[in-house]
Amino acid sequence: MRVSVPGIPQAILDAKHDLSIKSISEATKRLAEFIGGANVTLLTGAGVSVDSGIRAYRGEDGRYMNPNYKPIFYHELMDSTEKGQAYRRRYWLYFLILSRKQNAQKLHSRLRSYLGYPSVRDALPNTTHFSLAALQHTSHISHIITQNVDGLHHKALRNSASLSGAAARLQDNILELHGTLHRVHCSSGHKVDRDTFQDWLSAANPEWRQYAEDLERTGTQPRTNPDGDVAIEHLGISYSNFVIPECPQCMLGDHINPVHKPGVIFFGESIPSATKERSFREVEASDKFLIMGTTLATYSAFRLVKHALELKKPIMLLNVGPTRADGLPGVEKIDVPSGAVMRQVAKEVIGTRAGMDPVIIEMLESGTENPPPPDDDDRAPRAAG
Template identity: 30%
Template sequence: MIGAGRVAVLTGAGISTASGIPDFRGPQGVWTKNPAAQALFDIDEYVASRQVRVEAWKHRLSAPAWTAEPNAGHLALVELERQGRLTGLVTQNVDGLHQKAGSSPELVHELHGTVWYVDCLDCGRRVPMADVLPRLESGEEDPACEVCGGVLKSATVSFGQSLDRAVLDRAVAATEAADVFVAIGTSLQVYPAAGLCDIALSLGKPLIIVNAEPTPYDEQATTILSTPIETTLPALFDL
Protein backbone atom coordinates (compact mmCIF):
# COMPACT_ATOMS: atom_id res chain seq x y z
CA MET A 1 0.00 0.00 0.00
CA ILE A 2 2.88 2.35 0.79
CA GLY A 3 5.32 2.05 -2.10
CA ALA A 4 8.41 4.18 -2.61
CA GLY A 5 8.87 7.03 -0.19
CA ARG A 6 10.21 7.77 3.25
CA VAL A 7 8.18 6.76 6.25
CA ALA A 8 8.11 7.94 9.86
CA VAL A 9 6.53 5.53 12.32
CA LEU A 10 5.02 5.97 15.77
CA THR A 11 4.33 2.77 17.70
CA GLY A 12 2.35 2.14 20.84
CA ALA A 13 1.50 -0.81 23.03
CA GLY A 14 -0.64 -2.45 20.34
CA ILE A 15 2.36 -3.59 18.33
CA SER A 16 3.61 -5.68 21.25
CA THR A 17 0.38 -7.42 22.27
CA ALA A 18 1.07 -10.25 19.82
CA SER A 19 4.35 -10.73 21.70
CA GLY A 20 2.44 -11.29 24.93
CA ILE A 21 2.76 -7.81 26.39
CA PRO A 22 -0.67 -6.38 27.30
CA ASP A 23 -1.59 -2.83 26.33
CA PHE A 24 -2.99 -0.27 28.76
CA ARG A 25 -6.23 1.13 27.39
CA GLY A 26 -7.58 -1.69 25.19
CA PRO A 27 -10.43 -4.03 26.22
CA GLN A 28 -7.91 -6.34 27.93
CA GLY A 29 -5.57 -3.52 28.92
CA VAL A 30 -3.74 -3.29 32.23
CA TRP A 31 -5.62 -0.15 33.28
CA THR A 32 -8.93 -1.30 31.82
CA LYS A 33 -8.90 -4.44 33.96
CA ASN A 34 -7.38 -2.74 37.01
CA PRO A 35 -7.79 1.07 37.09
CA ALA A 36 -5.93 1.23 40.42
CA ALA A 37 -2.78 0.08 38.63
CA GLN A 38 -2.41 3.58 37.17
CA ALA A 39 -0.99 4.69 40.53
CA LEU A 40 2.10 2.60 39.79
CA PHE A 41 2.82 4.86 36.83
CA ASP A 42 2.43 8.20 38.63
CA ILE A 43 5.70 9.73 39.81
CA ASP A 44 4.19 11.57 42.79
CA GLU A 45 2.46 8.41 44.05
CA TYR A 46 5.63 6.42 43.46
CA VAL A 47 7.88 8.75 45.43
CA ALA A 48 5.41 9.31 48.26
CA SER A 49 4.35 5.73 48.93
CA ARG A 50 6.57 2.79 49.77
CA GLN A 51 3.60 0.49 49.18
CA VAL A 52 3.20 1.81 45.63
CA ARG A 53 6.89 1.15 45.02
CA VAL A 54 6.59 -2.37 46.44
CA GLU A 55 3.68 -3.10 44.10
CA ALA A 56 5.55 -1.50 41.18
CA TRP A 57 8.59 -3.71 41.76
CA LYS A 58 6.35 -6.81 41.95
CA HIS A 59 4.93 -5.75 38.60
CA ARG A 60 8.42 -5.31 37.14
CA LEU A 61 9.70 -8.62 38.46
CA SER A 62 6.94 -10.48 36.65
CA ALA A 63 6.93 -8.26 33.55
CA PRO A 64 6.53 -10.21 30.29
CA ALA A 65 9.12 -7.96 28.63
CA TRP A 66 11.97 -10.05 30.02
CA THR A 67 11.05 -13.07 27.90
CA ALA A 68 8.97 -11.54 25.07
CA GLU A 69 10.09 -11.96 21.48
CA PRO A 70 9.47 -9.56 18.57
CA ASN A 71 6.61 -10.42 16.24
CA ALA A 72 6.09 -9.95 12.52
CA GLY A 73 5.05 -6.33 13.06
CA HIS A 74 8.42 -5.48 14.61
CA LEU A 75 10.23 -7.37 11.87
CA ALA A 76 8.35 -5.49 9.13
CA LEU A 77 9.77 -2.24 10.50
CA VAL A 78 13.27 -3.73 10.43
CA GLU A 79 12.76 -4.53 6.75
CA LEU A 80 11.48 -1.00 6.10
CA GLU A 81 14.72 0.31 7.59
CA ARG A 82 16.80 -2.15 5.55
CA GLN A 83 15.25 -0.70 2.41
CA GLY A 84 16.39 2.77 3.48
CA ARG A 85 12.83 4.10 3.74
CA LEU A 86 12.53 4.67 7.50
CA THR A 87 13.28 8.18 8.74
CA GLY A 88 12.67 7.25 12.35
CA LEU A 89 10.88 4.78 14.59
CA VAL A 90 9.30 6.74 17.41
CA THR A 91 7.89 4.51 20.14
CA GLN A 92 5.85 4.95 23.28
CA ASN A 93 6.86 1.43 24.28
CA VAL A 94 9.49 0.67 26.90
CA ASP A 95 9.93 -3.03 26.14
CA GLY A 96 12.94 -2.80 23.81
CA LEU A 97 11.40 -5.17 21.26
CA HIS A 98 12.21 -2.91 18.31
CA GLN A 99 15.91 -3.14 19.09
CA LYS A 100 15.63 -6.85 19.84
CA ALA A 101 14.04 -7.32 16.41
CA GLY A 102 17.02 -5.62 14.78
CA SER A 103 16.01 -1.97 14.42
CA SER A 104 19.02 0.33 14.66
CA PRO A 105 19.17 2.00 18.09
CA GLU A 106 19.96 5.35 16.48
CA LEU A 107 16.62 5.23 14.61
CA VAL A 108 14.54 4.11 17.59
CA HIS A 109 13.39 7.10 19.63
CA GLU A 110 12.01 5.86 22.97
CA LEU A 111 9.76 8.71 24.09
CA HIS A 112 8.81 7.01 27.35
CA GLY A 113 12.19 5.53 28.20
CA THR A 114 13.11 1.90 28.74
CA VAL A 115 12.37 -0.80 31.29
CA TRP A 116 15.82 -2.30 30.75
CA TYR A 117 17.55 0.25 32.98
CA VAL A 118 16.98 1.63 36.48
CA ASP A 119 17.53 5.22 37.61
CA CYS A 120 18.14 6.57 41.09
CA LEU A 121 15.75 9.48 41.58
CA ASP A 122 18.15 11.04 44.10
CA CYS A 123 21.68 10.82 42.69
CA GLY A 124 20.82 10.09 39.04
CA ARG A 125 22.88 6.89 38.83
CA ARG A 126 21.71 4.50 36.09
CA VAL A 127 22.27 0.74 36.22
CA PRO A 128 20.96 -2.18 34.13
CA MET A 129 17.67 -3.66 35.30
CA ALA A 130 19.49 -7.02 35.31
CA ASP A 131 21.49 -5.76 38.31
CA VAL A 132 18.35 -5.06 40.34
CA LEU A 133 16.05 -7.98 39.54
CA PRO A 134 18.18 -10.48 41.54
CA ARG A 135 17.75 -8.26 44.60
CA LEU A 136 13.98 -8.59 44.23
CA GLU A 137 14.29 -12.33 43.79
CA SER A 138 16.30 -12.51 47.01
CA GLY A 139 13.52 -10.80 48.94
CA GLU A 140 14.06 -7.03 48.72
CA GLU A 141 10.68 -5.36 48.22
CA ASP A 142 11.76 -1.76 47.61
CA PRO A 143 15.45 -1.83 46.61
CA ALA A 144 17.36 1.39 47.29
CA CYS A 145 20.31 2.88 45.43
CA GLU A 146 23.49 1.12 46.50
CA VAL A 147 25.44 4.39 46.28
CA CYS A 148 23.22 6.98 48.01
CA GLY A 149 20.30 4.97 49.42
CA GLY A 150 17.87 6.88 47.23
CA VAL A 151 14.66 5.72 45.54
CA LEU A 152 15.12 3.51 42.49
CA LYS A 153 12.75 3.44 39.52
CA SER A 154 12.81 1.90 36.09
CA ALA A 155 14.17 4.32 33.48
CA THR A 156 10.70 4.91 32.10
CA VAL A 157 8.75 8.16 31.96
CA SER A 158 5.87 8.11 34.45
CA PHE A 159 2.94 10.49 34.54
CA GLY A 160 4.29 13.71 36.02
CA GLN A 161 7.78 13.29 34.58
CA SER A 162 9.12 15.22 31.61
CA LEU A 163 10.18 13.59 28.38
CA ASP A 164 13.80 13.78 27.30
CA ARG A 165 13.88 16.88 25.09
CA ALA A 166 16.62 15.50 22.84
CA VAL A 167 14.60 12.34 22.14
CA LEU A 168 11.50 14.39 21.36
CA ASP A 169 13.49 16.65 19.03
CA ARG A 170 14.73 13.61 17.10
CA ALA A 171 11.16 12.32 16.86
CA VAL A 172 9.98 15.64 15.41
CA ALA A 173 12.86 15.69 12.91
CA ALA A 174 12.02 12.17 11.75
CA THR A 175 8.39 13.20 11.26
CA GLU A 176 9.33 16.28 9.27
CA ALA A 177 11.72 14.32 7.04
CA ALA A 178 9.14 11.70 6.03
CA ASP A 179 6.70 11.58 3.12
CA VAL A 180 4.09 9.73 5.17
CA PHE A 181 3.42 9.25 8.89
CA VAL A 182 2.17 5.92 10.22
CA ALA A 183 0.77 5.51 13.76
CA ILE A 184 0.71 1.86 14.82
CA GLY A 185 -0.95 0.35 17.86
CA THR A 186 -1.41 3.59 19.75
CA SER A 187 -4.58 5.17 21.12
CA LEU A 188 -3.15 8.61 20.22
CA GLN A 189 -4.41 9.97 23.53
CA VAL A 190 -1.04 10.70 25.16
CA TYR A 191 0.92 13.85 24.33
CA PRO A 192 3.37 14.90 23.11
CA ALA A 193 3.55 11.57 21.21
CA ALA A 194 0.12 12.07 19.63
CA GLY A 195 1.18 15.61 18.67
CA LEU A 196 3.47 14.15 16.03
CA CYS A 197 0.30 13.47 14.05
CA ASP A 198 -0.47 17.20 14.19
CA ILE A 199 3.00 17.99 12.86
CA ALA A 200 2.60 15.54 10.00
CA LEU A 201 -0.87 16.84 9.13
CA SER A 202 0.25 20.47 9.27
CA LEU A 203 2.92 19.67 6.68
CA GLY A 204 0.41 17.97 4.40
CA LYS A 205 1.72 14.45 4.93
CA PRO A 206 -0.67 11.50 4.71
CA LEU A 207 -1.55 10.00 8.10
CA ILE A 208 -2.10 6.24 8.25
CA ILE A 209 -3.44 4.72 11.46
CA VAL A 210 -3.17 1.02 12.25
CA ASN A 211 -5.04 0.38 15.50
CA ALA A 212 -7.73 -1.98 16.76
CA GLU A 213 -9.71 0.76 18.50
CA PRO A 214 -10.83 4.23 17.30
CA THR A 215 -8.51 7.19 17.91
CA PRO A 216 -9.07 10.97 18.11
CA TYR A 217 -7.28 11.34 14.75
CA ASP A 218 -9.39 8.95 12.70
CA GLU A 219 -11.33 11.71 10.94
CA GLN A 220 -8.08 13.31 9.74
CA ALA A 221 -6.40 10.10 8.69
CA THR A 222 -5.87 9.19 5.06
CA THR A 223 -6.22 5.50 5.83
CA ILE A 224 -7.41 3.56 8.90
CA LEU A 225 -6.64 -0.13 9.34
CA SER A 226 -8.03 -2.11 12.28
CA THR A 227 -6.69 -5.51 11.22
CA PRO A 228 -4.02 -7.33 13.29
CA ILE A 229 -0.77 -5.38 13.25
CA GLU A 230 1.49 -8.40 12.85
CA THR A 231 -0.20 -9.35 9.57
CA THR A 232 -1.05 -5.84 8.37
CA LEU A 233 2.39 -4.18 8.39
CA PRO A 234 4.14 -6.41 5.83
CA ALA A 235 1.31 -5.75 3.35
CA LEU A 236 1.08 -2.07 4.26
CA PHE A 237 4.73 -1.46 3.42
CA ASP A 238 4.63 -3.76 0.36
CA LEU A 239 7.43 -5.88 1.83
Protein backbone atom coordinates in the same frame (compact mmCIF):
# COMPACT_ATOMS: atom_id res chain seq x y z
CA MET B 1 -1.67 16.78 43.11
CA ARG B 2 -4.24 15.75 40.53
CA VAL B 3 -3.00 13.52 37.70
CA SER B 4 -5.34 11.67 35.38
CA VAL B 5 -4.90 8.78 32.97
CA PRO B 6 -5.19 10.04 29.37
CA GLY B 7 -7.98 8.58 27.29
CA ILE B 8 -9.92 8.92 24.08
CA PRO B 9 -12.54 11.71 24.27
CA GLN B 10 -16.03 10.32 24.70
CA ALA B 11 -17.25 12.26 21.67
CA ILE B 12 -14.89 10.21 19.48
CA LEU B 13 -15.95 6.95 21.12
CA ASP B 14 -19.60 7.84 20.51
CA ALA B 15 -19.09 8.98 16.92
CA LYS B 16 -19.61 6.67 13.95
CA HIS B 17 -16.72 6.91 11.50
CA ASP B 18 -17.24 4.77 8.42
CA LEU B 19 -14.12 5.79 6.50
CA SER B 20 -11.80 3.05 7.79
CA ILE B 21 -10.43 0.30 5.55
CA LYS B 22 -11.27 -3.07 7.11
CA SER B 23 -10.43 -5.50 4.29
CA ILE B 24 -7.08 -7.32 4.62
CA SER B 25 -6.42 -7.20 0.88
CA GLU B 26 -7.28 -3.50 0.60
CA ALA B 27 -5.26 -2.72 3.72
CA THR B 28 -2.22 -4.51 2.31
CA LYS B 29 -2.52 -2.67 -0.99
CA ARG B 30 -2.91 0.79 0.58
CA LEU B 31 -0.09 0.30 3.07
CA ALA B 32 2.28 -0.93 0.36
CA GLU B 33 1.40 2.10 -1.78
CA PHE B 34 1.88 4.45 1.18
CA ILE B 35 5.29 3.08 2.22
CA GLY B 36 6.74 2.31 -1.19
CA GLY B 37 9.23 4.82 -2.59
CA ALA B 38 8.92 7.15 0.41
CA ASN B 39 10.94 8.24 3.40
CA VAL B 40 8.58 7.21 6.21
CA THR B 41 8.70 8.00 9.90
CA LEU B 42 6.73 5.44 11.93
CA LEU B 43 5.02 5.90 15.29
CA THR B 44 4.17 2.64 17.09
CA GLY B 45 2.12 1.76 20.16
CA ALA B 46 1.19 -1.26 22.23
CA GLY B 47 -0.86 -2.82 19.43
CA VAL B 48 2.26 -3.89 17.56
CA SER B 49 3.36 -6.00 20.56
CA VAL B 50 0.10 -7.90 21.06
CA ASP B 51 1.32 -10.88 19.03
CA SER B 52 4.33 -11.05 21.36
CA GLY B 53 1.94 -11.81 24.21
CA ILE B 54 1.73 -8.28 25.61
CA ARG B 55 -1.85 -7.06 25.63
CA ALA B 56 -2.63 -3.53 24.44
CA TYR B 57 -3.58 -0.81 26.92
CA ARG B 58 -6.85 0.25 25.40
CA GLY B 59 -8.95 -1.32 22.68
CA GLU B 60 -11.74 -3.71 23.54
CA ASP B 61 -9.94 -5.48 26.40
CA GLY B 62 -7.40 -2.84 27.34
CA ARG B 63 -6.74 -2.11 31.00
CA TYR B 64 -7.17 1.62 30.51
CA MET B 65 -10.78 0.94 29.53
CA ASN B 66 -11.34 -0.41 33.06
CA PRO B 67 -13.04 2.34 35.14
CA ASN B 68 -11.49 0.84 38.31
CA TYR B 69 -7.96 1.21 36.96
CA LYS B 70 -5.63 3.26 39.17
CA PRO B 71 -1.97 3.30 38.17
CA ILE B 72 0.98 4.29 40.33
CA PHE B 73 1.76 7.90 39.46
CA TYR B 74 5.21 9.45 39.26
CA HIS B 75 4.81 11.60 42.38
CA GLU B 76 3.68 8.54 44.36
CA LEU B 77 6.59 6.34 43.33
CA MET B 78 9.17 9.08 44.02
CA ASP B 79 7.63 10.27 47.32
CA SER B 80 10.41 10.31 49.93
CA THR B 81 7.99 9.67 52.81
CA GLU B 82 6.87 6.32 54.17
CA LYS B 83 3.83 6.50 51.87
CA GLY B 84 6.12 6.54 48.84
CA GLN B 85 8.23 3.78 50.36
CA ALA B 86 5.09 1.62 50.60
CA TYR B 87 4.38 2.16 46.89
CA ARG B 88 7.95 1.20 46.02
CA ARG B 89 7.92 -1.90 48.22
CA ARG B 90 4.83 -3.25 46.52
CA TYR B 91 6.02 -2.24 43.06
CA TRP B 92 9.45 -3.88 43.29
CA LEU B 93 8.18 -6.89 45.27
CA TYR B 94 5.90 -7.66 42.35
CA PHE B 95 8.86 -7.90 40.02
CA LEU B 96 10.88 -10.03 42.41
CA ILE B 97 8.03 -12.54 42.59
CA LEU B 98 7.38 -12.57 38.88
CA SER B 99 11.06 -12.74 37.96
CA ARG B 100 11.18 -16.25 39.41
CA LYS B 101 8.61 -17.44 36.91
CA GLN B 102 10.15 -19.31 34.03
CA ASN B 103 6.95 -19.98 32.11
CA ALA B 104 6.73 -16.98 29.78
CA GLN B 105 3.28 -17.99 28.56
CA LYS B 106 1.85 -17.65 32.06
CA LEU B 107 3.54 -14.30 32.48
CA HIS B 108 2.26 -13.01 29.20
CA SER B 109 -1.30 -13.91 30.13
CA ARG B 110 -1.12 -11.64 33.17
CA LEU B 111 1.06 -8.73 32.18
CA ARG B 112 1.50 -5.84 29.80
CA SER B 113 4.51 -3.91 28.51
CA TYR B 114 3.96 -0.69 30.42
CA LEU B 115 5.33 -2.09 33.77
CA GLY B 116 5.51 -5.87 33.56
CA TYR B 117 9.28 -6.33 33.25
CA PRO B 118 9.58 -10.12 33.60
CA SER B 119 7.19 -10.76 30.72
CA VAL B 120 8.77 -8.01 28.67
CA ARG B 121 12.23 -9.39 29.32
CA ASP B 122 11.20 -12.80 28.00
CA ALA B 123 8.96 -11.59 25.16
CA LEU B 124 10.02 -12.26 21.59
CA PRO B 125 9.58 -9.96 18.59
CA ASN B 126 6.60 -10.87 16.44
CA THR B 127 6.10 -10.82 12.68
CA THR B 128 5.26 -7.09 12.73
CA HIS B 129 8.52 -6.23 14.49
CA PHE B 130 10.56 -8.23 11.99
CA SER B 131 8.65 -6.84 9.01
CA LEU B 132 9.32 -3.31 10.22
CA ALA B 133 12.98 -4.22 10.77
CA ALA B 134 13.16 -5.37 7.15
CA LEU B 135 11.67 -2.04 6.02
CA GLN B 136 14.25 -0.26 8.16
CA HIS B 137 17.00 -2.31 6.53
CA THR B 138 15.82 -1.28 3.08
CA SER B 139 15.49 2.40 4.17
CA HIS B 140 11.75 2.57 3.46
CA ILE B 141 11.24 3.38 7.14
CA SER B 142 13.91 5.84 8.19
CA HIS B 143 12.89 6.38 11.82
CA ILE B 144 10.73 4.60 14.38
CA ILE B 145 9.25 6.53 17.29
CA THR B 146 7.80 4.02 19.72
CA GLN B 147 5.62 4.55 22.78
CA ASN B 148 6.44 0.99 23.85
CA VAL B 149 8.90 0.32 26.64
CA ASP B 150 9.40 -3.36 25.77
CA GLY B 151 12.49 -3.00 23.55
CA LEU B 152 11.09 -5.39 20.94
CA HIS B 153 11.92 -3.16 17.96
CA HIS B 154 15.55 -3.28 19.10
CA LYS B 155 15.40 -7.00 19.80
CA ALA B 156 14.14 -7.75 16.28
CA LEU B 157 17.26 -6.11 14.88
CA ARG B 158 19.60 -7.78 17.38
CA ASN B 159 18.02 -11.18 16.74
CA SER B 160 18.59 -10.95 12.99
CA ALA B 161 21.85 -12.88 12.75
CA SER B 162 22.47 -11.91 9.13
CA LEU B 163 22.26 -8.20 9.90
CA SER B 164 25.65 -8.17 11.60
CA GLY B 165 27.07 -4.71 12.36
CA ALA B 166 24.23 -2.82 10.69
CA ALA B 167 21.90 -3.59 13.61
CA ALA B 168 23.49 -0.99 15.88
CA ARG B 169 23.10 1.72 13.25
CA LEU B 170 19.44 0.88 12.71
CA GLN B 171 18.78 0.77 16.45
CA ASP B 172 20.05 4.34 16.68
CA ASN B 173 17.07 5.30 14.51
CA ILE B 174 14.58 4.02 17.10
CA LEU B 175 13.38 6.63 19.58
CA GLU B 176 11.76 5.32 22.77
CA LEU B 177 9.31 8.13 23.47
CA HIS B 178 8.24 6.79 26.87
CA GLY B 179 11.55 5.24 27.91
CA THR B 180 12.40 1.61 28.60
CA LEU B 181 11.83 -1.01 31.28
CA HIS B 182 15.33 -2.40 30.76
CA ARG B 183 17.06 0.25 32.89
CA VAL B 184 16.59 1.52 36.44
CA HIS B 185 17.83 4.74 38.02
CA CYS B 186 17.82 6.17 41.52
CA SER B 187 16.43 9.59 42.38
CA SER B 188 19.95 11.03 41.97
CA GLY B 189 20.17 9.75 38.40
CA HIS B 190 22.56 6.81 38.87
CA LYS B 191 21.68 4.14 36.32
CA VAL B 192 21.84 0.36 36.41
CA ASP B 193 20.57 -2.30 34.01
CA ARG B 194 17.36 -3.95 35.09
CA ASP B 195 18.69 -7.50 35.44
CA THR B 196 21.38 -6.30 37.84
CA PHE B 197 18.76 -4.49 39.91
CA GLN B 198 16.70 -7.68 39.96
CA ASP B 199 19.70 -9.48 41.46
CA TRP B 200 19.97 -6.76 44.12
CA LEU B 201 16.32 -7.29 45.06
CA SER B 202 16.83 -11.04 45.38
CA ALA B 203 19.96 -10.67 47.51
CA ALA B 204 18.25 -8.17 49.84
CA ASN B 205 15.12 -10.30 50.29
CA PRO B 206 16.01 -14.01 50.72
CA GLU B 207 12.65 -14.75 52.38
CA TRP B 208 10.73 -13.25 49.49
CA ARG B 209 12.97 -15.02 47.01
CA GLN B 210 12.01 -18.30 48.69
CA TYR B 211 8.36 -17.30 48.57
CA ALA B 212 8.70 -16.65 44.85
CA GLU B 213 10.32 -20.03 44.35
CA ASP B 214 7.43 -21.66 46.23
CA LEU B 215 4.96 -19.89 43.91
CA GLU B 216 6.88 -21.16 40.93
CA ARG B 217 6.94 -24.72 42.26
CA THR B 218 3.19 -24.76 42.95
CA GLY B 219 2.22 -22.88 39.81
CA THR B 220 0.47 -20.16 41.82
CA GLN B 221 0.11 -16.72 40.27
CA PRO B 222 -0.87 -13.71 42.41
CA ARG B 223 -3.64 -11.60 40.92
CA THR B 224 -2.16 -8.42 39.52
CA ASN B 225 -3.46 -4.89 39.52
CA PRO B 226 -3.73 -3.24 36.12
CA ASP B 227 -0.67 -1.05 36.66
CA GLY B 228 1.77 -3.94 36.96
CA ASP B 229 1.36 -4.00 40.74
CA VAL B 230 0.47 -7.15 42.66
CA ALA B 231 -2.29 -7.64 45.22
CA ILE B 232 -1.07 -10.01 47.92
CA GLU B 233 -2.95 -8.79 51.00
CA HIS B 234 -5.70 -11.37 50.41
CA LEU B 235 -3.06 -14.09 50.80
CA GLY B 236 -2.57 -13.09 54.43
CA ILE B 237 0.97 -11.75 53.94
CA SER B 238 2.43 -8.27 54.06
CA TYR B 239 5.10 -6.57 51.98
CA SER B 240 6.04 -4.21 54.86
CA ASN B 241 9.28 -6.14 55.47
CA PHE B 242 10.35 -6.01 51.82
CA VAL B 243 13.76 -4.33 51.49
CA ILE B 244 14.57 -2.02 48.60
CA PRO B 245 18.36 -1.87 48.22
CA GLU B 246 20.17 1.45 48.50
CA CYS B 247 21.93 2.89 45.49
CA PRO B 248 25.63 1.86 45.84
CA GLN B 249 26.86 4.98 44.04
CA CYS B 250 24.93 7.21 46.41
CA MET B 251 26.41 5.29 49.35
CA LEU B 252 29.91 6.15 48.10
CA GLY B 253 28.93 9.77 48.70
CA ASP B 254 27.62 8.98 52.20
CA HIS B 255 24.01 9.29 51.01
CA ILE B 256 21.46 6.57 51.73
CA ASN B 257 19.05 6.46 48.80
CA PRO B 258 16.59 3.57 48.25
CA VAL B 259 14.40 5.55 45.81
CA HIS B 260 14.59 3.74 42.45
CA LYS B 261 12.35 3.80 39.41
CA PRO B 262 12.41 2.03 36.03
CA GLY B 263 13.48 4.13 33.05
CA VAL B 264 9.92 4.62 31.83
CA ILE B 265 7.83 7.78 31.81
CA PHE B 266 5.15 7.45 34.48
CA PHE B 267 1.83 9.27 34.44
CA GLY B 268 2.54 12.75 35.78
CA GLU B 269 6.16 12.69 34.64
CA SER B 270 7.42 14.88 31.79
CA ILE B 271 9.13 13.52 28.69
CA PRO B 272 12.70 14.88 28.47
CA SER B 273 12.90 17.92 26.22
CA ALA B 274 15.60 16.30 24.07
CA THR B 275 13.30 13.33 23.39
CA LYS B 276 10.38 15.61 22.55
CA GLU B 277 12.49 17.75 20.22
CA ARG B 278 13.94 14.71 18.45
CA SER B 279 10.46 13.27 17.88
CA PHE B 280 9.41 16.50 16.16
CA ARG B 281 12.56 16.56 14.02
CA GLU B 282 11.97 13.01 12.82
CA VAL B 283 8.43 13.85 11.74
CA GLU B 284 9.73 16.94 9.95
CA ALA B 285 12.46 14.97 8.14
CA SER B 286 10.03 12.43 6.67
CA ASP B 287 7.97 12.44 3.49
CA LYS B 288 5.11 10.58 5.16
CA PHE B 289 3.97 9.73 8.68
CA LEU B 290 2.73 6.21 9.47
CA ILE B 291 1.05 5.39 12.78
CA MET B 292 0.59 1.81 13.94
CA GLY B 293 -1.01 0.06 16.92
CA THR B 294 -1.93 3.08 19.04
CA THR B 295 -5.08 4.92 20.05
CA LEU B 296 -3.03 8.14 20.36
CA ALA B 297 -4.62 8.75 23.76
CA THR B 298 -1.41 10.18 25.24
CA TYR B 299 -0.71 13.72 24.12
CA SER B 300 2.99 12.98 23.58
CA ALA B 301 1.90 10.86 20.62
CA PHE B 302 -1.11 12.86 19.47
CA ARG B 303 0.88 16.09 19.21
CA LEU B 304 3.11 14.39 16.62
CA VAL B 305 0.01 13.77 14.50
CA LYS B 306 -0.98 17.42 14.90
CA HIS B 307 2.54 18.47 13.89
CA ALA B 308 2.46 16.24 10.81
CA LEU B 309 -0.92 17.70 9.83
CA GLU B 310 0.42 21.24 10.22
CA LEU B 311 3.29 20.30 7.89
CA LYS B 312 0.77 18.76 5.46
CA LYS B 313 2.45 15.35 5.59
CA PRO B 314 0.47 12.38 4.24
CA ILE B 315 -0.66 10.37 7.29
CA MET B 316 -1.86 6.78 7.52
CA LEU B 317 -3.10 5.15 10.72
CA LEU B 318 -3.22 1.36 11.21
CA ASN B 319 -5.08 0.44 14.40
CA VAL B 320 -7.91 -1.82 15.52
CA GLY B 321 -10.68 0.18 17.19
CA PRO B 322 -11.18 3.87 17.94
CA THR B 323 -8.33 6.36 18.14
CA ARG B 324 -7.98 10.01 19.05
CA ALA B 325 -7.32 10.83 15.39
CA ASP B 326 -10.52 9.25 14.05
CA GLY B 327 -12.35 11.63 11.76
CA LEU B 328 -9.45 14.07 11.41
CA PRO B 329 -9.18 15.38 7.83
CA GLY B 330 -5.88 14.23 6.36
CA VAL B 331 -5.62 10.98 8.34
CA GLU B 332 -6.39 7.77 6.44
CA LYS B 333 -7.52 5.00 8.81
CA ILE B 334 -7.04 1.25 8.36
CA ASP B 335 -8.84 -0.87 10.96
CA VAL B 336 -6.97 -4.20 10.85
CA PRO B 337 -4.29 -5.71 13.14
CA SER B 338 -0.71 -5.14 12.03
CA GLY B 339 0.13 -8.84 12.35
CA ALA B 340 -2.45 -9.68 9.69
CA VAL B 341 -0.82 -7.56 7.00
CA MET B 342 2.71 -6.33 7.68
CA ARG B 343 4.67 -9.34 6.45
CA GLN B 344 2.91 -9.22 3.08
CA VAL B 345 3.19 -5.42 2.99
CA ALA B 346 6.95 -5.66 3.49
CA LYS B 347 7.27 -8.22 0.71
CA GLU B 348 5.31 -6.05 -1.72
CA VAL B 349 7.22 -2.88 -0.83
CA ILE B 350 10.65 -4.51 -1.03
CA GLY B 351 9.86 -6.43 -4.21
CA THR B 352 12.22 -9.00 -5.74
CA ARG B 353 14.92 -8.24 -3.18
CA ALA B 354 12.67 -9.83 -0.55
CA GLY B 355 13.35 -13.20 -2.17
CA MET B 356 17.06 -12.68 -2.81
CA ASP B 357 18.61 -10.80 0.11
CA PRO B 358 19.45 -13.30 2.92
CA VAL B 359 18.97 -10.63 5.60
CA ILE B 360 15.47 -9.81 4.39
CA ILE B 361 14.57 -13.45 3.84
CA GLU B 362 15.56 -14.23 7.45
CA MET B 363 13.55 -11.30 8.82
CA LEU B 364 10.42 -12.11 6.85
CA GLU B 365 10.54 -15.72 8.02
CA SER B 366 10.95 -14.70 11.69
CA GLY B 367 8.58 -13.62 14.43
CA THR B 368 6.47 -15.18 17.15
CA GLU B 369 2.67 -15.32 17.01
CA ASN B 370 1.70 -15.58 20.66
CA PRO B 371 -1.25 -13.27 21.45
CA PRO B 372 -2.60 -13.20 25.02
CA PRO B 373 -5.41 -15.65 25.73
CA PRO B 374 -8.89 -14.24 25.09
CA ASP B 375 -10.16 -15.18 28.56
CA ASP B 376 -7.86 -12.77 30.41
CA ASP B 377 -10.12 -9.71 30.61
CA ASP B 378 -8.48 -6.63 32.10
CA ARG B 379 -11.78 -4.80 32.28
CA ALA B 380 -12.79 -6.77 35.38
CA PRO B 381 -12.57 -4.78 38.62
CA ARG B 382 -9.25 -4.97 40.50
CA ALA B 383 -8.08 -3.76 43.87
CA ALA B 384 -6.70 -0.27 43.33
CA GLY B 385 -4.79 0.77 46.41
